[in-house]
Amino acid sequence: MKKSFRKSALTAAVMLGTLGVVSAAQAQQPLNVVSWGGAYTMSQEEAYSKPWTEKTGQRIVNIDRSATGLAGLRAQVEAGNVTWDLVDMLPADAKIACAEGLIEILDHDELLSPAPDGTPASQDFVPGALDECFVATIVYSNIVAFNTEMFPADKQPSKIADIFDLENYPGMRSLQRRPINNLEWALLADGVPHDEVYEMLTTEAGLERAFAKLDTIKDNTIWWSEGAQPPQLLADKEVAFASAYNGRIFDAQVNENQPFEIIWDGQVFELDGWVVPRGKMDVAKDFLRFSTDTERNAAQASYISYGPARMSAAGLVGQHIPTGIEMTPHMPTYEPNFATALPKDDEFWADYQDELNERFDAWLAN
Amino acid sequence: MSVSMPGSQTNPESGVVGSGGATAPLLAADGRPLKVSLRRAMFKNKARALLLVSPLLIFLFVAFVMPIFSMLTRSVESNEVITLLPNTAMAVQAWDGEGLPDELTFAALAGDLKQGQIDRNLGRVASRLNYEYSGMRSTITGTARRITNLENPESWKETLIDINSNWADTGVWRVIKRESSGYTLSYYLAAMDMRYDEEGKIVRQPETRRVYVDLMIKTLWMSILITFMCFILGYPVAFLLASLPLSTSNLLMMMVLLPFWTSLLVRTTSWIAILQSQGVLNNILVAIGVVDDNNRLQLIYNQIGTIVAMTHILLPFMILPLYSVMKSISPSYMRAARSMGATGYTAFRRVYFPQTLPGIGAGAILVFILAIGYYITPALVGGESGRFITNFIAYHMQVSLNWGLAAAIASILLGAVIMLYLLYNRIVGSDNLKLG
Numbered sequence: 103m104k105k106s107f108r109k110s111a112l113t114a115a116v117m118l119g120t121l122g123v124v125s126a127a128q129a130q131q132p133l134n135v136v137s138w139g140g141a142y143t144m145s146q147e148e149a150y151s152k153p154w155t156e157k158t159g160q161r162i163v164n165i166d167r168s169a170t171g172l173a174g175l176r177a178q179v180e181a182g183n184v185t186w187d188l189v190d191m192l193p194a195d196a197k198i199a200c201a202e203g204l205i206e207i208l209d210h211d212e213l214l215s216p217a218p219d220g221t222p223a224s225q226d227f228v229p230g231a232l233d234e235c236f237v238a239t240i241v242y243s244n245i246v247a248f249n250t251e252m253f254p255a256d257k258q259p260s261k262i263a264d265i266f267d268l269e270n271y272p273g274m275r276s277l278q279r280r281p282i283n284n285l286e287w288a289l290l291a292d293g294v295p296h297d298e299v300y301e302m303l304t305t306e307a308g309l310e311r312a313f314a315k316l317d318t319i320k321d322n323t324i325w326w327s328e329g330a331q332p333p334q335l336l337a338d339k340e341v342a343f344a345s346a347y348n349g350r351i352f353d354a355q356v357n358e359n360q361p362f363e364i365i366w367d368g369q370v371f372e373l374d375g376w377v378v379p380r381g382k383m384d385v386a387k388d389f390l391r392f393s394t395d396t397e398r399n400a401a402q403a404s405y406i407s408y409g410p411a412r413m414s415a416a417g418l419v420g421q422h423i424p425t426g427i428e429m430t431p432h433m434p435t436y437e438p439n440f441a442t443a444l445p446k447d448d449e450f451w452a453d454y455q456d457e458l459n460e461r462f463d464a465w466l467a468n
Numbered sequence: 469m470s471v472s473m474p475g476s477q478t479n480p481e482s483g484v485v486g487s488g489g490a491t492a493p494l495l496a497a498d499g500r501p502l503k504v505s506l507r508r509a510m511f512k513n514k515a516r517a518l519l520l521v522s523p524l525l526i527f528l529f530v531a532f533v534m535p536i537f538s539m540l541t542r543s544v545e546s547n548e549v550i551t552l553l554p555n556t557a558m559a560v561q562a563w564d565g566e567g568l569p570d571e572l573t574f575a576a577l578a579g580d581l582k583q584g585q586i587d588r589n590l591g592r593v594a595s596r597l598n599y600e601y602s603g604m605r606s607t608i609t610g611t612a613r614r615i616t617n618l619e620n621p622e623s624w625k626e627t628l629i630d631i632n633s634n635w636a637d638t639g640v641w642r643v644i645k646r647e648s649s650g651y652t653l654s655y656y657l658a659a660m661d662m663r664y665d666e667e668g669k670i671v672r673q674p675e676t677r678r679v680y681v682d683l684m685i686k687t688l689w690m691s692i693l694i695t696f697m698c699f700i701l702g703y704p705v706a707f708l709l710a711s712l713p714l715s716t717s718n719l720l721m722m723m724v725l726l727p728f729w730t731s732l733l734v735r736t737t738s739w740i741a742i743l744q745s746q747g748v749l750n751n752i753l754v755a756i757g758v759v760d761d762n763n764r765l766q767l768i769y770n771q772i773g774t775i776v777a778m779t780h781i782l783l784p785f786m787i788l789p790l791y792s793v794m795k796s797i798s799p800s801y802m803r804a805a806r807s808m809g810a811t812g813y814t815a816f817r818r819v820y821f822p823q824t825l826p827g828i829g830a831g832a833i834l835v836f837i838l839a840i841g842y843y844i845t846p847a848l849v850g851g852e853s854g855r856f857i858t859n860f861i862a863y864h865m866q867v868s869l870n871w872g873l874a875a876a877i878a879s880i881l882l883g884a885v886i887m888l889y890l891l892y893n894r895i896v897g898s899d900n901l902k903l904g
Contacts (some may be wrong), residue, residue: 201591201609208582233699281854324769325852338746449606457602458867463860464681466852 132161133389136174137190139166140275140330141353144407145258146190148423150393153401157392164383169328171195175181175204177378184379188386193236194448196377200235206378207235213387215395217414229446231373231411238375240408241444243434244283247351248331250361252342260370262442263291266318267344276335279325281462282451283345283370284445288366290313300447303453313465325466330443336362352407352432356425366439373411407432536882543875546652548596549644552589553580557648560641565668569641574624581612598655600643600664606636639666655876678865680857680877687857688884690775691839696834697779698786699828704789705783706827710797728784736848739777743849744823777849782838786831793827829896835888838849840885857881 135151137143143164151162154281161245165186167174173194191199199205211234224232231238245338246265252273259271261333265287277284289299289308292315302308324341326332332344333354348369354360376394378386392398399410400418408427419429430436434443481578497782550557555576563569584590590612597604611631621627629633646652646668657663657670661678665671672678705724727735742748745764753759767773797820804816843858850856857877864874 104482106748173866176869197609198595198605201588201594203588203591207588215640327847340745355858394630394758428679451602453598453606456599460677460679464675464677467679467682 105196106116108139128219130158130160131252132163134163134165134185134187135172135190136165136167136188138168138329139164139397141349141357141406142408143350145402145408146393148405149396149402150310150389152397154389154392158388160389162389172199172204172466175199176202179204179380184381187382188390189377189379190252190374191236193230193233193373194239194452195232195377196236197448197452199377200233204380204456205235206380206383208237208378209231210237211393211466213237213295214246217396217412218280219414221414223394228373228411228413234377236377238373238411239394239399240374240402240411241371241435242369242374242408243348243369244278244310244345244446245348245351246287246334246345246365247341247362247432248343248365249336249339249341250363251261259343259365260367261291262287262365264365264382266291266315268319268322271342273317274322274324274340276324276326276341276344278345279327281458282317282446283338283373283456285309285312285458285460286370286446287345287368290444291315296444299452303450309461313461317464318422322464333360333362336360336423348434349406349408349430356422358426366434367442369434370445370446371434372448374408375411383448385446403429407434409433409435479842491571493727504697510687534890540879541874543655543879544651544653545872546596546647546654547650548593551649552584553577553644553648556644556808557579560645560648560828561639563645565642566638568625568636568638571623571625573651574628574635578615578618578624580630581615585612585616591808597643597647597874599658600647600777601640603634604640604643607632607640611635636691642666642668652872655872656880658873659876659877659880680860683855683857683860684880684884686879687840688888690771690854690856691836694778694782694839695786695832695836697775699832701779702783702786702790702831703824703828705785706794709787709791710794711799724784725786727780732844733848734843735775735781739780739849743773743776751856767847769854771850771854773849773851774846774854774856777845778842780837781845782835783832789830789834792829793824793830797823825896833892836888837885840881 109346114375114454135146137146142167147164150165155161167186168190171189171191175184175186175189176199178186185277196205200207203262210224211222214237216222217226227238228241246262248259253259253271257263257270259267264271265275276409285303286299288300289312290296292311294302294311303312324335326335326344329347329350330348332341333350335341336344337354337358338359348364351362351364355362376390378390394412396412396414399412400420401417402408402423403410403419404423416435419433421427431439434440469527494502496502498505512901558571558619559573559576560569563573590608594605594608597608608715611628614631615627618627634640643664646664647654654664657815659680661673661681662670705720708722709724711717712720740747744750744765749767750759750764754764755762759765801819802814802815802824805819806812810818840856841858843856844864845855846854847859847862850859856900858881861874863880864870864877
């Protein structure tokens with residue numbers, strides 16, 4: 103009797119142990135990470151996901167839905183079935199998602215690892231990189247690029263105003279189908295100083311001035327909506343100029359040897375980074391900490407020309423791993439590139455984008 | 469119904485009623501009254517039939533009726549102010565709409581904002597009010613952030629206005645009052661390029677912001693054009709399919725069906741390869757000297773692109789119903805017409821063509837309704853001028869997240885399609901439709 107009791111106790115213990123193992127294995131479910139796709143997701147894969155899977159065995163599932171990330175988050179939270187664990191988002195969208203309670207509030211110093219020299223996370227990021235619910239990983243830039251073969255060697259464009267100069271720089275242009283960036287560039291090209299651009303856009307006169315400037319190239323513009331389009335249009339010589347995310351142009355330059363050149367003048371830069379969907383903090387926080395540490399942050403810059411958001415990572419930026427070229431001159435934050443840069447005003451666009459999108463559409467239609 | 473009945477009582481109802489109450493009711497074989505027995509048998513049949521179609525009914529209800537109903541509701545629903553700023557919504561009712569509301573209303577607003585900041589749900593009301601009044605998003609979220617730790621100041625009115633001067637704007641308060649009823653017309657107004665002005669009257673949007681009405685008309689017009697092109701191209705093909713010998717027509721049928729089975733995206737992108745300015749067609753034109761190399765034709769990313777690609781994609785929906793109708797027309801009619809002296813053209817016009825009308829009707833309505841709801845193809849090849857209203861519905865669903873406006877535009881589109889269908893029904897007649 104006693105023996106059999108011991109035996110069954112042992113069996114129970116073994117079974118419990120097995121259960122423990124099983125639940126540990128269940129905890130290792132893959133992590134659903136939403137991002138932008140293309141070259142950008144690839145850089146995240148190389149810099150964060152692969153080392154993470156090597157270290158912990160947890161698989162990362164990439165979902166290319168960031169372009170409609172806010173809509174997706176809202177739908178998932180409303181339906182009460184959040185399947186995304188971590189989402190790559192622009193700070194403007196993150197502000198809205200945060201105000202709607204769709205994403206978690208982050209305690210940056212507790213969640214993020216300090217810099218190698220011990221500087222706490224809250225002091226190691228570029229200004230604006232840490233928001234209530236948001237932690238930036240990169241600084242990227244909206245620029246205009248051109249195909250060097252479309253212009254004579256002694257007459258290559260170099261200024262943002264050149265895209266509005268059809269006489270000296272003929273050919274089609276391709277701009278993103280939205281008012282953001284285009285209105286800023288129109289005013290910059292029209293001679294408005296950097297620090298007055300957004301103030302001017304709140305006035306009717308300023309808007310008229312911006313649209314009037316855009317009017318001059320309207321008939322010569324193809325409007326794009328997917329980030330992959332501008333490099334394609336430039337490569338096909340469908341257009342001479344195209345606005346684009348600087349990383350996409352870099353990718354075409356070095357990986358496909360396209361004769362593209364970036365006009366850094368008047369670049370509009372902004373940040374991009376992680377948010378944690380509501381209720382996913384426990385699942386996502388380890389990967390969040392891992393992917394935002396100094397080493398990972400610097401590593402990403404070896405795959406794509408987006409500047410690291412951590413100041414301690416800036417000095418570690420080295421060479422492009424696939425080709426071995428020096429990354430620093432391709433970064434939006436590189437001193438000569440940065441001289442005439444304009445920071446995107448998220449607050450302005452959060453307030454005015456509904457109205458200006460409509461106005462922009464009406465302008466396009468007429 | 470194994471009951472044998474006299475001839476005059478074939479119709480059981482009239483039989484029983486006709487016999488009146490005086491005679492004993494007819495009995496079925498098992499001794500029950502025939503009427504009861506029949507009703508039972510009929511009920512069983514009906515129940516069985518209903519049971520058989522119930523999966524379809526449930527499916528239709530869940531996948532069709534409910535979404536349309538929820539779309540219609542969403543297009544007029546505006547419960548953000550009333551649920552997220554409840555005290556303000558209540559207090560502002562007492563305000564007459566002139567000048568500024570009283571201190572109590574401002575205090576109610578401050579209380580609601582503080583609560584909202586704790587519950588983290590101000591974003592929705594901020595977005596909602598920002599549609600009506602640009603700047604409200606930052607006004608609400610910014611004010612809420614700054615008053616969280618503020619305890620009962622002397623005057624909430626002064627404090628709030630001090631934090632953001634928008635609170636001193638009568639227009640802002642009129643918007644809040646208007647939107648606190650739970651329902652709104654403003655999505656429909658926006659969809660029809662109208663808005664409320666500062667006084668709350670309905671006016672047209674300024675010219676710089678009119679988008680949807682013109683686009684709606686253009687969408688209808690282009691869909692009609694695409695339907696017509698499908699008819700012009702599809703009719704001869706269907707005729708050939710129906711009249712050629714089987715071996716040839718089978719081959720032709722494959723050529724119609726193969727693209728039909730190919731993915732929509734593949735077909736659309738192949739049109740890009742053909743039509744773009746460095747594409748196949750332009751290269752041929754340049755090679756044979758019709759077009760100058762520096763002056764290549766812009767055939768895509770405009771209306772031409774949308775019309776060409778969509779005509780191609782929707783063509784089978786015209787050909788197949790036409791084919792099945794033509795197949796059933798006996799060739800002897802044409803021969804009879806010819807033998808009685810009609811020319812080939814007259815015979816076609818007066819004998820053959822009228823018999824194909826049901827096929828044309830079916831094909832046209834299929835193509836038209838599919839065309840008007842398309843949005844992937846116009847988005848890919850339509851550029852700016854080849855855009856459909858549906859692209860804006862998708863845009864407001866996915867990007868701007870203004871689901872109310874998307875629902876309003878979609879409802880108007882639905883209404884327009886129903887109206888057109890009724891009109892069509894009046895002219896052609898829905899019993900004159902033949903899908904095969």
